[in-house]
Amino acid sequence: MTQSHEQVLIVDFGSQVTQLIARRLREMGVYCEVHPYNKVDAKFAARFAPKAIVLSGGPNSVHWADSPRADDSLFDLGVPVLGICYGQQTMCAQLGGAVSASTTREFGRAEIEIIGNSRLFAGLQPTEIVWMSHGDKVDAIPDGFTVIARSKHAPFAAIAHEAKQFYAVQFHPEVVHTPCGTKILSNFIRGIAGLSGDWTMAAFRDETIAKIRAQVGTGRVICGLSGGVDSSVVAVLLHEAIGAQLTCVYVDTGLMRAGETKQVVDLFRDHYNIPLIAVDAGDLFLGKLAGVDDPEKKRKIIGGLFIDVFEAEAGKLGGADFLAQGTLYPDVIESVSFDGGPSVTIKSHHNVGGLPARMKLRLVEPLRELFKDEVRALGRELGLPESFVGRHPFPGPGLAIRIPGEITAPAVAILQKADAIYLDEIQKAGLYDDIWQAFAVLLPVRTVGVMGDERTYEQVLALRAVTSTDGMTADYFPFAHDFLGRTATRIINEVRGINRVVYDITSKPPGTIEWE
């Protein structure tokens, strides 16, 4: 919780899209935090001192026994409140209105008609398209409220108590399917709550550097550097803050992309002068992975070895006091489950599942308050080259999960070559920044081909490229056929061991981004 900015409190009732509210506000330069409804009471609110409050949507019905409520004290703080969907319904129920289960559920696109001149809808057209997703609906509004928009199935699509600055909408202004949504949120945040948008990366950088210095004092910090955006930004930020008290450890697992290790060492050790230990652990990793073909076993082995190598290097340094990690805000939000329920493990993503407690390291997590796009903006603020800041995500287990079946050194070498050609073609076509993630997968399948007059019997390579905003869902990237043809020809001509190339057109869901 930071107090040096104007801040907005988002009370989470468990909607799938609560994070989007936070993103929209951050995009307006406004600092906000998401907290589960049951953690927000009067004491919390007094400490947090929000300048405005947003009540999120949620899966509950206000009619269900023990369905969640906003702490009543939030309505007495004298700050503007915006209720969205379930947030509207609970606001209504709590302030004396009536909510019923609607006979017609409204889901998806709907047209609203704006009524009157509410400041919430300043600058909007008389009718607007919005995205609805609700079963319950408001039947009677609390005293002092007026209707400011209606739709065919929702006579109280939006309501307001202008004097108290309470607003509530049945639809979701935070999703892109509500084209006027950003304007509505901006009207609420800037026009009504009067926030100036004082959340800038330059200010964040200076404050965070001061905080790191205060936290670390004269202690020693180690940082696992993978060369990805998050750990790169952490390393440079920490180096600015504490200079030589920082040591970075880069583990070359032998499962990196072609040229990756050199790029990381060149930038961080040679350009930034950051003390960097680059451990060549390829033989160790490949040795322990020999004969293993189960994806989860691969992840566990790799995760365990990371920790061993890291711990050994930290030991050689003569002890460290702090471990720096690139934890991001979505990880923080997700680790505070809305209802405490378990979620299904599809893949155990976090390759470093924590260091052994005996190392007794305290954590430095300077990116805990940031979303991924903000980390990129911070990286730019810190002067990191675009080639690092704009990088596609790369999984911790690296190429190990892009070689289904057993991993061998020759298979890694083949994949590195093919992957480099694929990325080179993407760069040349100017498509790199349009794609969330692109990579090749070496399949454990041989097929027959013919090259010159020779019969070949070699492996199949699958190409994957997806668009996404957060990696949670994804669509395949619609390459032009000539791009695919050109890339396939180059790979087959230049890489011995591959004689067939296919393109993966699966979206997520039902697929996942990686093949393992």
Ligand code: XMP
């Ligand atoms: P999936 O395959 O689950 O991937 O759709 C979503 C995002 O997570 C990355 N990913 C991983 N990252 N360790 C990581 O650090 C892992 O084990 C791992 N598995 C998948 C994937 O590259 C994509 O960006």
